[in-house]
Amino acid sequence: MxxxxxxxxxxxxxxxxxxxxxxxxxxDEVLNNLIDSCEEEVLSDNEINEVxxxxxxxxxxxxxxxxxxxxxxxxxxx
Numbered sequence: 001m002x003x004x005x006x007x008x009x010x011x012x013x014x015x016x017x018x019x020x021x022x023x024x025x026x027x028d029e030v031l032n033n034l035i036d037s038c039e040e041e042v043l044s045d046n047e048i049n050e051v052x053x054x055x056x057x058x059x060x061x062x063x064x065x066x067x068x069x070x071x072x073x074x075x076x077x078x
Contacts, residue, residue: 016030070077
């Protein structure tokens with residue numbers, strides 16, 4: 001594997017050190033884990049349809065106040 005060096009501030013280095021999972025984990029692994037966790041999650045067609053349906057319900061006023069749902073479920077809101 002080809003390697004390169006990058007310049008980062010000491011503060012950034014300390015932040016990277018603090019999120020290492022293992023003492024021997026490389027910074028390449030740390031950075032790749034961060035990149036992987038930041039990549040956009042792609043929604044399925046079904047999930048997109050459900051979101052659109054929910055937005056349409058909101059526009060039509062088909063919503064319930066959280067207080068009524070909590071009362072129905074016997075939950076006390078703080």
